[in-house]
Amino acid sequence: MAVTVREDNVNTDLLLPEHVPGHVAIIMDGNGRWAKQRGLPRTEGHRQGTENLRRILRAAVEFGIPILTIYAFSTENWKRPRAEIQVLMSILEMVIDRELDELNRQGVQLRHIGELDGIPAALQKKIHEAKEKTKHNTKLILNVAFNYGGRDEIIRAVRQIVRDGIPADQIDEALISSYMYTSPLPDPDLIIRTSGEIRLSNFLVWQGTYAEYYFTPVYWPDFDREELLKALIEYSHRTRRFGKTEEQLDQS
Numbered sequence: 001m002a003v004t005v006r007e008d009n010v011n012t013d014l015l016l017p018e019h020v021p022g023h024v025a026i027i028m029d030g031n032g033r034w035a036k037q038r039g040l041p042r043t044e045g046h047r048q049g050t051e052n053l054r055r056i057l058r059a060a061v062e063f064g065i066p067i068l069t070i071y072a073f074s075t076e077n078w079k080r081p082r083a084e085i086q087v088l089m090s091i092l093e094m095v096i097d098r099e100l101d102e103l104n105r106q107g108v109q110l111r112h113i114g115e116l117d118g119i120p121a122a123l124q125k126k127i128h129e130a131k132e133k134t135k136h137n138t139k140l141i142l143n144v145a146f147n148y149g150g151r152d153e154i155i156r157a158v159r160q161i162v163r164d165g166i167p168a169d170q171i172d173e174a175l176i177s178s179y180m181y182t183s184p185l186p187d188p189d190l191i192i193r194t195s196g197e198i199r200l201s202n203f204l205v206w207q208g209t210y211a212e213y214y215f216t217p218v219y220w221p222d223f224d225r226e227e228l229l230k231a232l233i234e235y236s237h238r239t240r241r242f243g244k245t246e247e248q249l250d251q252s
Contacts, residue, residue: 014226014229014230014233015233016063016229016232017232017233017235017236018236019236020063020064020065020232020235020236021065021188021189021190021212021232021235022065022066022067022186022189023065023066023067023068023069023185023186023187023188023189023190024060024065024067024068024069024188024189024190024191024192024231025068025069025070025071025143025188025190025191025192025203025204025208025211026056026068026069026070026071026191026192026193026194027071027191027192027193027194027200027201027203028049028053028070028071028072028194028220028223029193029194029195029197029201029219029220030045030194030195030196030218030219030220030221031045031046031048031049031219031220031221032045032046033045033195033219034048034049034219034220034221034222035048042084043083043084043087045221046084046087046088046091047091048221049220049221050091050094050095051221052220052221052222052223052224053070053095054099055224055225056068056223056224056225056228057103057106057108057140057142058225059224059225059228059229060140060228061106061107061108061139061140062225063228063229063232065140066140066141067140067141067143067185067186067188068140068141068142068143069113069142069143069145069182069188069204070142070143070144070145071145071148071201071203072088072092072144072145072146073088073092073114073145073146073147073148074145074147074148074149074201074202074203075114075115075147075148075149075152075202076149076201076202078118089119089120089123092123092144092146093122093123093126096126096127096129096130097126100130100133100134103134103142104133104134104137106139106140107137107138107139107140108134108137108139108140108141108142109134109135109136109137109138109139109140109141109142110130110131110133110134110142110144111131111141111142111143111144112127112131112143112144112146113143113144113145113146113148113153113181113182114145114146114147114148114149114153114181115147115148115152115156116147117147118147119146119147127146141185143181143182143185145203145204148181148203149202150200150202150203150204150205150206151202151205152202153180153181153205153206154176154205154206156179157176157179157180158176158179160179161175161176161179176206177206177207180206180207182204182207187204187207187208187209187210187211188204188207188208188211189211189212189235189240190211190212190213190214190231190232190235191203191204191208191211191212191213191214192213192214192215192216192228192231193213193214193215193216194216194218194219194220194223195216195217195218195219195220196215196216196217197215198215210240212235212238212240214231214234214235216230216231
């Protein structure tokens with residue numbers, strides 16, 4: 001599949017790799033800095049970032065990515081100014097109101113990963129309704145990490161294992177994975193972070209152990225279809241060893 005990318009008015013043909021990752025996760029970073037560069041309030045950056053999500057969802061479906069996980073609001077984001085938090089909450093509510101029917105028609109299954117505690121009751125209700133309405137869709141699974149933290153997720157999982165009375169000698173990686181928010185989905189193959197920051201920021205700490213990472217200086221509102229394609233091409237050039245040597249991979 002050929003995709004034309006325009007850079008400085010020059011057309012460059014990029015080919016979608018034969019094999020795309022089954023699970024892509026994105027840390028959507030840089031909304032505030034995108035707005036600051038343009039002399040706009042940070043809230044406008046968040047709104048533009050939300051608009052961009054629609055484009056990336058279309059591209060993910062087009063490229064045949066079956067699972068997409070997005071980092072929308074972390075447990076640490078509660079430290080931000082109250083006005084900004086309220087805007088982020090209202091944006092998610094607006095997205096559900098405005099986009100749910102279209103996402104459902106496109107075959108997108110919406111899932112929430114993270115805690116609902118602290119989220120306004122009206123928004124909690126809409127999250128539940130969105131999950132219920134789209135639960136049978138199979139075109140694309142969209143995990144929305146909202147009020148999510150990787151360490152918090154692991155703590156929650158361990159506490160639940162203890163409550164379930166599982167003996168210590170029965171606890172292994174597979175068991176802990178089954179208690180993660182993303183279960184029973186596979187772990188991410190590729191984790192993308194926009195805006196030039198090179199860190200995970202408490203995102204998918206358990207699940208991302210063997211993921212490939214792609215960092216780009218492009219701010220999230222400008223991370224378009226072509227930028228996603230570049231990430232997929234870069235991923236296709238990686239060799240995933242999972243702790244093995246290249247010789248072992250060649251033999252297998």
